[in-house]
Amino acid sequence: MTSSSAAVLQDPPRDVAAAAIAREGHRRDALLPVLHALQDRFGHVPAETIPFIAKALNLSRADVHGVVSFYHEFRTAPPGRHIVRLCLAEACQAMGAPALRAHVEQTLGVGMHETTSDGTVTLEPVYCLGNCACAPSVMIDGETHGRVTAERFDALLAEPRGRS
Ligand code: FES
The missing domain is CATH 3.40.30.10 (Glutaredoxin)
Structure with missing residues (x-):
């Protein structure tokens, strides 16, 4: 196992989202920085984080999905190598x-x-x-x-x- 794959196992997407929300605050305008934190960490925005983010930022799941799909820089699946x-x-x-x-x-x-x-x-x-x-x-x-x-x-x- 590589050190990066070990880090992924110790740092699941929800934990990364929670850390970003704690850093940015439970505010609606924290959404973009939180999504960027996930994309930077995993290369995409893992789908399982969306309900968690929506609840934490008092948004609907559709709101979060809408932002992810509006900005093409966000990926919804892992990228190629x-x-x-x-x-x-x-x-x-x-x-x-x-x-x-x-x-x-x-x-x-x-x-x-x-x-x-x-x-x-x-x-x-x-x-x-x-x-x-x-x-x-x-x-x-x-x-x-x-x-x-x-x-x-x-x-x-x-x-x-x-x-x-
Ligand atoms: S327009 Fe392609 S590099 Fe500027």
């Missing part, structure tokens, strides 16, 4: 992002907000990576790459996928 974020903002759109998106989706066999069937890659849109001068831009596991062509994308992804 690698996160690919494709910039779809204006500068990248002008420099070939639509064609790159078509290639990426076809290559991975998934659409935005989906994870490959082997659990390797989650594809997400992003709206500017601050790398507009080198558009189109892609972020893979937190590292930004510019002037990404279809061929370059395949090469960039080959290495992390090979390590999986």
